[in-house]
Amino acid sequence: MFIMIKFFKPSRTERETALRFLLFLSVLTLFSCADDPMEPLSEDEVYLLEKPSGFPEITFDVTENPVTVNGVALGKQLFYEGRLSRNNTISCGFCHIQEYAFTHHGHNVSHGIDDRLGIRNAPPLQNMAFLKNYTWDGAGHHLDERSLVPITTDFEMDSSLPEAVGKLNADPKYKKLFKAAYGNENITGEKVLKALSQFMATMVSADSKYDRMKKGTAAFTTEENQGMALFQQKCASCHSGGLFTDESYRNTGMYYNAQFGDRGRYRVTLDWNDNMKFRVPSLRNVEYTAPYMHDGRFYTLEAVMNFYSDNVENQPNIDPLLKQNGHLGIPMTGQEKQLIIAFLKTLSDKNFIANPKFAE
Numbered sequence: 001m002f003i004m005i006k007f008f009k010p011s012r013t014e015r016e017t018a019l020r021f022l023l024f025l026s027v028l029t030l031f032s033c034a035d036d037p038m039e040p041l042s043e044d045e046v047y048l049l050e051k052p053s054g055f056p057e058i059t060f061d062v063t064e065n066p067v068t069v070n071g072v073a074l075g076k077q078l079f080y081e082g083r084l085s086r087n088n089t090i091s092c093g094f095c096h097i098q099e100y101a102f103t104h105h106g107h108n109v110s111h112g113i114d115d116r117l118g119i120r121n122a123p124p125l126q127n128m129a130f131l132k133n134y135t136w137d138g139a140g141h142h143l144d145e146r147s148l149v150p151i152t153t154d155f156e157m158d159s160s161l162p163e164a165v166g167k168l169n170a171d172p173k174y175k176k177l178f179k180a181a182y183g184n185e186n187i188t189g190e191k192v193l194k195a196l197s198q199f200m201a202t203m204v205s206a207d208s209k210y211d212r213m214k215k216g217t218a219a220f221t222t223e224e225n226q227g228m229a230l231f232q233q234k235c236a237s238c239h240s241g242g243l244f245t246d247e248s249y250r251n252t253g254m255y256y257n258a259q260f261g262d263r264g265r266y267r268v269t270l271d272w273n274d275n276m277k278f279r280v281p282s283l284r285n286v287e288y289t290a291p292y293m294h295d296g297r298f299y300t301l302e303a304v305m306n307f308y309s310d311n312v313e314n315q316p317n318i319d320p321l322l323k324q325n326g327h328l329g330i331p332m333t334g335q336e337k338q339l340i341i342a343f344l345k346t347l348s349d350k351n352f353i354a355n356p357k358f359a360e
Helices: 012-032 069-079 149-152 159-167 170-183 187-201 207-216 220-234 299-309 334-347
Strands: none
Touching: 069 170, 069 187, 149 159, 159 170, 159 187, 170 187, 207 334, 220 334, 299 334
16 A cells, blocks of 8 residues: 655745744743853863943953953952852842842942941942042942942951852852962962952943944933033033043032941042042943932932932032132023933943843
8 A cells, every 4th residue: 555645835924934943942042041150161272351332442451351251250250259258148240239239229338248237339330440639538449349348348248358258168159260260279369359350350331322322322301402402511421421420529518427427539638628529430321320429319310410400518628610700500491301311311331230241
């Protein structure tokens, strides 16, 4: 008996359906493996830090701390590692949350171990490789050393490098990662700090609507263009350049908050002329980084605008830019404030806050 088999040529629709199904399976497979630890490269490679258009030169010293693929991978693991804290609960990522441009969203100041309060709002972690100094008072000058402060401060992680290194040494995973990054399994505090700074150096945000507008691949609305013109008139003296900060320290007429006892730059220099001077923050991703100011006193951009227009406190060393033509603060109408805010939102980089290479 013969059985006749008829072969059918699938239609175009059937072929497209099959391709979509195969694509679905491949995506499903990708996400099912997303929680697997990333394997380091057997032969490490240089991780190239690039300077986006309009940015200042890179300040991160790659000769002293060469950035590599395996070094960055190790730094990422350490960034989300709770064992850097005394009771294994607080990581860098606990206070620096990616979806909020690596700030501690919802808290006016940082909350650390045992729910202890810090004295300052956690600043965003972005474009660190291009900054000259760090923190609200400029006490940090070297990114490789920056992580030592939160690890050892009693109201943050309340640990020590020897304690953290001891925990990491007990984990075979970390021996493997350190060997891949540094050529041997010897885990040291210096390597921990350098790996963390390598990871932070890769946190570059330069793909906002503003950046695309500058490249000619996006167009501003009428309101955004008007807001940009107003921003350049009223704000750009301090929030200048590609990072939207001139990295200076200024007294902007904020009242002294006795709860936290923070006098800003004065804590570093002990020069009373620096009383209540704080670092001019970058405004990139400002839409995501509420609350605002060094102590998180304002929860909306509107509140910040209202402060600068109507509530600046006259102090002996207030910045001269805030005391011109007999006016204290920055003259702005309600409409002008909304236009400036419209422009500030063009500095939001959605790809940065959703980039999986930074995610836990």
